[in-house]
Amino acid sequence: MELLSGAEMVVRALRDEGVKFIYGYPGGALLHIYDAIFTQDDVEHILVRHEQAATHMADAYARATGKAGVALVTSGPGATNAVTGIATAYMDSIPMVVLTGQVMSHLIGEDAFQETDMIGVSRPIVKHSFSVQRPEDIPEIIKKAFHIAESGRPGPVVVDIPKDMTTPTERYEYEYPKSVKMRSYNPISKGHSGQIKKAVDMLLAAKRPVIYAGGGVIMGDASQELIALAKELGCPVTNTLMGLGGFPGTDPQFIGMLGMHGSYEANMAMHHSDMILAVGARFDDRVTNGTDKFCPTAKIVHIDIDPASISKTIKADVPIVGPAQAVLKEMLEQLQAAKSTPSAESLKTWWEQIEEWRGRHGGRYNTNDSELMKPQQVIEMLSKVTNGDAYVCSDVGQHQMFAAQYYKFNKPNRWINSGGLGTMGFGLPAAMGVKLNFPDEEVVCVTGEGSIQMNIQELSTISQYGIPVKVICLNNQSLGMVRQWQDMNYESRHSQSYMKSLPDFVKLVESYGHVGIKVERYEDLEGAMREAFAMKDRMVFMDIAVDPFEHVYPMQVPRGSMRDMWLSKTERT
Amino acid sequence: MRHIISVLMENEPGALSRVVGLFSQRNFNIESLTVAPTEDETLSRLTVTTIGDDRVVEQITKQLNKLIDIVKVVDLTEGDHLERELMMIKMKANNGTVRAEIKRTADIFRGTIIDVTPNTFTVQLVGASSKLDAFIEALGTANIMEVVRSGVSGIARGEKVLSV
Ligand SMILES: Cc1cc2nc3c(=O)[nH]c(=O)nc-3n(C[C@H](O)[C@H](O)[C@H](O)COP(=O)(O)OP(=O)(O)OC[C@H]3O[C@@H](n4cnc5c(N)ncnc54)[C@H](O)[C@@H]3O)c2cc1C
Ligand SMILES: Cc1ncc(C[n+]2csc(CCOP(=O)(O)OP(=O)(O)O)c2C)c(N)n1
Ligand SMILES: [Mg+2]
Numbered sequence: 001m002e003l004l005s006g007a008e009m010v011v012r013a014l015r016d017e018g019v020k021f022i023y024g025y026p027g028g029a030l031l032h033i034y035d036a037i038f039t040q041d042d043v044e045h046i047l048v049r050h051e052q053a054a055t056h057m058a059d060a061y062a063r064a065t066g067k068a069g070v071a072l073v074t075s076g077p078g079a080t081n082a083v084t085g086i087a088t089a090y091m092d093s094i095p096m097v098v099l100t101g102q103v104m105s106h107l108i109g110e111d112a113f114q115e116t117d118m119i120g121v122s123r124p125i126v127k128h129s130f131s132v133q134r135p136e137d138i139p140e141i142i143k144k145a146f147h148i149a150e151s152g153r154p155g156p157v158v159v160d161i162p163k164d165m166t167t168p169t170e171r172y173e174y175e176y177p178k179s180v181k182m183r184s185y186n187p188i189s190k191g192h193s194g195q196i197k198k199a200v201d202m203l204l205a206a207k208r209p210v211i212y213a214g215g216g217v218i219m220g221d222a223s224q225e226l227i228a229l230a231k232e233l234g235c236p237v238t239n240t241l242m243g244l245g246g247f248p249g250t251d252p253q254f255i256g257m258l259g260m261h262g263s264y265e266a267n268m269a270m271h272h273s274d275m276i277l278a279v280g281a282r283f284d285d286r287v288t289n290g291t292d293k294f295c296p297t298a299k300i301v302h303i304d305i306d307p308a309s310i311s312k313t314i315k316a317d318v319p320i321v322g323p324a325q326a327v328l329k330e331m332l333e334q335l336q337a338a339k340s341t342p343s344a345e346s347l348k349t350w351w352e353q354i355e356e357w358r359g360r361h362g363g364r365y366n367t368n369d370s371e372l373m374k375p376q377q378v379i380e381m382l383s384k385v386t387n388g389d390a391y392v393c394s395d396v397g398q399h400q401m402f403a404a405q406y407y408k409f410n411k412p413n414r415w416i417n418s419g420g421l422g423t424m425g426f427g428l429p430a431a432m433g434v435k436l437n438f439p440d441e442e443v444v445c446v447t448g449e450g451s452i453q454m455n456i457q458e459l460s461t462i463s464q465y466g467i468p469v470k471v472i473c474l475n476n477q478s479l480g481m482v483r484q485w486q487d488m489n490y491e492s493r494h495s496q497s498y499m500k501s502l503p504d505f506v507k508l509v510e511s512y513g514h515v516g517i518k519v520e521r522y523e524d525l526e527g528a529m530r531e532a533f534a535m536k537d538r539m540v541f542m543d544i545a546v547d548p549f550e551h552v553y554p555m556q557v558p559r560g561s562m563r564d565m566w567l568s569k570t571e572r573t
Numbered sequence: 574m575r576h577i578i579s580v581l582m583e584n585e586p587g588a589l590s591r592v593v594g595l596f597s598q599r600n601f602n603i604e605s606l607t608v609a610p611t612e613d614e615t616l617s618r619l620t621v622t623t624i625g626d627d628r629v630v631e632q633i634t635k636q637l638n639k640l641i642d643i644v645k646v647v648d649l650t651e652g653d654h655l656e657r658e659l660m661m662i663k664m665k666a667n668n669g670t671v672r673a674e675i676k677r678t679a680d681i682f683r684g685t686i687i688d689v690t691p692n693t694f695t696v697q698l699v700g701a702s703s704k705l706d707a708f709i710e711a712l713g714t715a716n717i718m719e720v721v722r723s724g725v726s727g728i729a730r731g732e733k734v735l736s737v
Contacts, residue, residue, distance in 0.1 A: 119587060120590070123590065123591060123594050124594060124598045127641070128641040129587075131586070131587070133586075148641060153639075182641070183644060183737060184582075184583055184641060184642060184643055184644040185641050306639070307635050307638075308632065308635035308636050308638075308639055311628070311631065312632060315628075
C-alpha cells in the first residue's frame with residue numbers, strides 16, 4: 001500500500017472522491033496541504049479573494065449538480081470568513097464539504113495564534129462536523145463527510161484538520177474506502193407504501209388539488225417524476241422559490257411561485273384548494289403566511305426525506321417520509337393501477353377558476369409610471385435572450401424576486417439562489433462556481449448594486465481563471481427590498497437604504513480587464529444584451545438603470561392568510 | 574406536559590455539545606440532563622427531561638434523531654417506565670429539635686443521613702423528582718444550606734430495552 005502524509009491524503013482522497021475543483025485560500029495552518037496541492041494536478045485549486053466566495057462557489061456547484069462542492073480555508077479568520085457560506089448552504093440543504101485548517105493539536109485551547117473553535121462556531125449550521133485526531137483517519141473521515149453531505153437531507157459538513165495531522169514527514173498507509181457504514185446514520189431510501197396508498201386515494205377524490213413542490217425535488221433529482229405525476233393528474237403545480245425549474249415554467253399547468261411574493265393565482269389556488277400535495281418543501285414562513293389561517297379547506301399530504309420537516313409548522317394529514325424520486329414514482333404507479341381517475345368535471349371547474357385568477361392579476365406590472373426601465377422588463381428580456389435555459393445565479397433583494405417571477409425556468413438545477421438565509425453577495429461567486437464546471441453553458445448573475453458590492457473582489461478571481469460569466473445588475477440606486485418595506489411600513493422613511501457614492505461599474509470592471517456595458521433606455525436593452533452574450537469568452541457586466549421606486553408584487557399582507565395580498569401600490573385583495 | 578427522553582449516542586468528543594446546542598438553538602426547554610457511559614464503552618446514555626406540548630416534543634425527538642452521533646431516541650413517558658433522581662441536601666441542624674425533625678422526615682422518605690457535623694446534616698434521597706420536591710417542601714426551605722440533584726434517569730418497565 002502507498003504511504004502518504006496527512007496532507008497528501010487530504011488531496012488524494014478528494015481526487016478519489018472525483019473532485020475536480022476546490023475553492024480556497026491558504027494560510028499557516030494549511031501550508032502542508034497547499035504544498036501537497038502544488039505537486040499534483042488531479043484536483044485544481046481556485047484561489048478566491050475572500051473565503052466567503054469559496055464557500056458560495058462550492059455551494060453553487062452542488063446546487064447545479066447535486067454533488068458536494070469543496071472549500072478549503074485556513075484556521076481562525078479563514079474559517080470565520082467561511083461561516084456565512086456554510087450557513088447559506090445549511091439553510092437550503094445543500095451538500096458541501098468545508099475543510100478548515102486548525103492550529104496544532106497541542107495548542108488547541110490555549111488561544112493560540114489564529115485559533116478559533118470552528119467545530120463550536122459551526123455547530124448550529126452544519127449537518128455534521130469532524131475533527132481529525134489521527135492522520136490515518138483522514139481517508140475515512142473524508143469519505144464519511146461526502147456521504148453525510150450528499151445523502152438523506154443534504155447539508156454542509158466541516159472537517160477541522162489540526163496542522164500536525166498533515167506533517168509531510170509522517171507517512172501512513174493510504175486506502176480510500178469504497179463505502180462507509182455508520183450505525184447511527186441510515187438515510188431512508190423509499191416511502192411507506194400504505195401511506196402512499198392513502199395519498200393516492202385522496203388525490204383520486206380531490207376536487208381542487210394543488211401540487212406544492214420545493215427544493216427537495218431539485219436536490220432529490222425528482223423533476224421527471226414530478227412532471228409525470230402532474231401530467232397524470234392534470235392538476236396545477238406551484239413551486240417554492242427553491243423549487244423553481246422543478247416543473248417547467250412555460251407549462252400551462254404551472255401557476256407560478258407561491259408565498260410572500262408568489263403569483264396571485266398560486267396563492268389563491270393554495271388557499272382554496274381541498275388537497276395539497278407537498279413534495280420536498282418545508283412550509284417556510286415566507287410561504288405559509290399566518291399559519292393559523294393557512295389553507296383552511298385543504299387536506300395535506302407531505303412528502304419529505306426529513307421527518308423533522310413534516311408537521312413542523314403545518315400539521316400533515318398524511319406524512320410520507322422518503323426521497324421524492326422514489327415516492328413520486330411509486331405514487332404514479334399506484335395511480336396508474338387504480339380503477340378510478342380524478343373527476344374530469346371537477347378538474348375542469350377548478351381550472352376555470354384558476355384561469356380566471358390568472359387572467360385577472362397574473363404577471364402584471366405598470367410600465368407607464370416611470371421614465372426609467374422596469375426591472376421586470378430586464379428579466380423578461382433575459383429570459384427571452386437566453387431561451388429560459390441559462391443558469392441564473394441570483395443575489396438577494398428585489399432583483400431576486402423579479403428573476404424568480406419573470407424568468408421562465410424550464411429545467412431544474414438552473415435557478416441558483418440563497419432562499420433560506422438570503423445572503424447578499426451570493427450571486428457572483430455562485431455564477432463563477434457554475435461557469436467553471438459548465439464552461440459551455442450560459443451562466444448569468446442577476447444582482448443589484450447593493451449585493452454585488454458584497455463580493456465584488458471576485459472580479460479579480462474571474463480575471464485570473466478566465467471565467468466568462470455575465471452579470472445583469474439591476475441598478476436601482478438603493479437597497480430596494482429594504483426601501484420597499486420602508487415605503488410600506490415606515491411611511492417612506494428611507495433610513496440607510498439609499499446607496500450614495502456608487503462606483504462607475506463600467507470603469508471598475510474594465511480595470512479588472514472585463515467588459516462593462518451601461519444601459520439606460522429600454523430601446524437599447526435587447527441589442528446590448530445580445531451583444532453581451534455574444535462575447536462568449538469575456539466576463540461582461542451590464543449596469544442597467546431601472547426604476548428605483550418599483551415594488552415587488554404581489555406581496556402577502558403579514559400574518560394574513562395566503563390569499564391576503566397587496567397586488568400593487570394601491571390594490572389589495 | 575413533562576417528558577423523559579432517553580438517548581443512546583456515540584461516545585465521541587463533541588456529541589454532548591451537539592445535543593445541548595440543539596436544545597438552545599431550537600428553543601427547546603431542558604429541565605434536567607444526565608449523561609454517563611454504558612456497559613458498551615462506545616455508547617453513552619443521556620436522559621433529558623423537558624416540558625412541551627405534543628408538537629414540540631415530536632420536534633425534539635425528530636431533531637435529536639437527526640444528529641449523526643445519536644443512535645437511538647425514545648420518549649420513555651410514552652410507556653410504562655421508572656424514573657429516579659438522586660439528591661444530596663445539606664441542612665442547618667444546630668439544635669436537638671431540628672435534628673430530630675430532619676431525622677424523622679428523612680426516615681419517612683427513606684432518606685439516609687450521609688454526613689453529620691455539630692451544626693449540619695447531609696441527607697441523601699433517591700426517588701422520582703416529585704418525591705424529592707415533596708421532601709424539600711416537608712422540611713421547609715429555612716434550614717436548607719445546599720441542594721444537589723443529579724437530574725432524572727429513566728428506564729422502561731418490563732422487557733423493553735433501549736439498545737443498538
Ligand atoms: C427576499 C426573499 C423573499 C422570499 N420570498 C419567497 C416567496 O415568496 N416564496 C417562496 O417560496 N420562498 C421565498 N423565499 C425563500 C424562503 O425563505 C425559503 O427559502 C423557501 O420558501 C424554502 O423552500 P422549500 O420549502 O422548497 O424548502 P428548501 O429549503 O428547499 O428545503 C427542501 C425540503 O425538501 C426536503 N428534501 C431534501 N431532499 C429531499 C429529497 N430527496 N426528497 C424529499 N425531500 C427532500 C428537505 O428535508 C426540506 O424539507 C424568499 C427568500 C428571500 C431571501
Ligand atoms: C448579507 C446581508 N445583509 C443584509 C441583508 C438584508 N437585505 C435584504 S435585501 C437588501 C437590499 C439589497 O439591495 P440590492 O442588492 O441593491 O437589491 P435590490 O433590492 O435593490 O434589487 C438587504 C440589505 C441581506 N439579505 N444580506
Ligand atoms: Mg438595488
